[in-house]
Amino acid sequence: MRAILHVCTTCRGQSAEPVEPRPGASLHDLLSSSPLPEGVELRAVECLSACSQGCSVALSAPGKWSYVYGRLTPEDYPEILNGAAAYAATEDGLVPWRERPVIFRKQSLARIPPQE
């Protein structure tokens, strides 16, 4: 089953000033222009309700823990793809700590247990 990498395209990032295009949209553009890791599908989403912690992305897949990460920047896209690849390769979504990109170790906003 494929892992879904959800990217909030409306995230404004951590800047106090408005930035156009929105950093979330720029992040999605960079990800969608990149080769995706095996087993990863990219999806744009209009809001992950983490507005003060943007940019934000979420990883989910049937039977796995879901994760949400925040305070990301468009420049983080290669590491986000590395993290998504590691997630997709797990059975349960739990990537060993040392194998997680630093942004995923330090910028987790939340995780949710697997659905049955």
Added chain:
Amino acid sequence: MRAILHVCTTCRGQSAEPVEPRPGASLHDLLSSSPLPEGVELRAVECLSACSQGCSVALSAPGKWSYVYGRLTPEDYPEILNGAAAYAATEDGLVPWRERPVIFRKQSLARIPPQE
């Protein structure tokens, strides 16, 4: 299909000082001593990776958006149950804004789109 109310039992809350029992465990105790709304199942979980934003809970159900809420206190348990009841009654997990408890309006940490 039942909605699952996941409660982090290891959350320390927003206090700088350690509190025992942990506020997350106290919140779980209060919830588990309460009649649960129709269609809601309570589950303890050891960490929702929202440690700086505790206490935290998550709502999930097959086919619905999942939500994580934070900066909760044990005293919020009646409103958490109200919010869980409203969530369980939806088809897609999207409770109209005015029907959400204030803690759910103001203290969302993240949401994740439905799984297929």
